[in-house]
Amino acid sequence: MDKLPTIRIGLVSISDRASSGVYLDEGLPALRSWLERAVSNPVEFVERLIPDEQAVIEDSLRALADQEGCALILTTGGTGPAPRDVTPEATLAVADRVMPGFGEQMRQVSLYYVPTAILSRQVGVIRGTSLILNLPGRPKAIQETLEGVKNAEGQVVVHGIFASVPYCIELMGGPYIETRAEVITAFRPKKK
Numbered sequence: 799m800d801k802l803p804t805i806r807i808g809l810v811s812i813s814d815r816a817s818s819g820v821y822l823d824e825g826l827p828a829l830r831s832w833l834e835r836a837v838s839n840p841v842e843f844v845e846r847l848i849p850d851e852q853a854v855i856e857d858s859l860r861a862l863a864d865q866e867g868c869a870l871i872l873t874t875g876g877t878g879p880a881p882r883d884v885t886p887e888a889t890l891a892v893a894d895r896v897m898p899g900f901g902e903q904m905r906q907v908s909l910y911y912v913p914t915a916i917l918s919r920q921v922g923v924i925r926g927t928s929l930i931l932n933l934p935g936r937p938k939a940i941q942e943t944l945e946g947v948k949n950a951e952g953q954v955v956v957h958g959i960f961a962s963v964p965y966c967i968e969l970m971g972g973p974y975i976e977t978r979a980e981v982i983t984a985f986r987p988k989k990k
């Protein structure tokens with residue numbers, strides 16, 4: 799098998815209180831540790847911890863996509879209905895194209911965990927060669943939405959969104975990503 803390419807992944811934790819030191823940020827560590835378990839490729843992380851300010855979020859997303867060359871950018875936080883929750887607005891403002899399925903599937907998955915899943919306005923978009931996905935702010939929601947729902951035997955009940963990420967990035971012309979099946983299986987349709 800050919801050597802897997804190194805991929806650059808941008809991680810953005812968006813929280814007024816974590817970014818100002820009121821509490822310790824758990825978003826970036828949760829994102830990093832899940833991805834380290836799930837992805838077989840060597841990964842370089844580029845991380846930002848920022849407040850819920852639309853202009854700051856937009857600048858961070860642009861920098862990670864355009865200057866840092868991140869094939870994938872995951873945000874956590876600021877997707878709800880509170881006045882300072884502006885992550886979806888910032889993400890849509892930098893988008894070239896919207897990928898509605900990611901938000902739809904995340905809300906499906908999340909409904910298995912909390913009835914308030916429908917309060918997350920999370921979106922998925924493409925900017926240039928980067929796929930940008932919003933995850934909810936609660937650190938436990940990171941594994942829930944990426945990995946999906948499994949039964950007691952470990953079989954998948956509802957697919958996590960990461961099952962679709964490697965093929966999406968491949969279709970976008972990005973690097974080939976492989977995952978560890980014990981965490982998540984990357985789905986690729988069979989070639990004819």
Ligand SMILES: Nc1ncnc2c1ncn2[C@@H]1O[C@H](COP(=O)(O)OP(=O)(O)OP(=O)(O)O)[C@@H](O)[C@H]1O
Nearest residue numbers: 811813814815816822823824825875876878935936
């Ligand atoms: N980065 C984080 N680190 C640790 N816990 C977090 C983080 N972000 C959110 N949480 C937890 O998840 C809850 C919901 O997240 P949400 O993004 O709605 O935050 P918030 O209530 O708007 O406040 P803030 O932006 O100051 O984190 C928070 O109240 C907090 O308990």
Ligand SMILES: Nc1nc2c(c(=O)[nH]1)N[C@H]1C(S)=C(S)[C@@H](COP(=O)(O)O)O[C@H]1N2
Nearest residue numbers: 875876877878908914915918934935939942
């Ligand atoms: N998987 C999952 N999704 C979730 C949650 C959760 O705990 N787990 N919390 C919900 C709640 S309570 C809110 S308010 C919205 C928005 O969260 P955010 O503003 O922290 O992004 O995400 C929802 N989606």
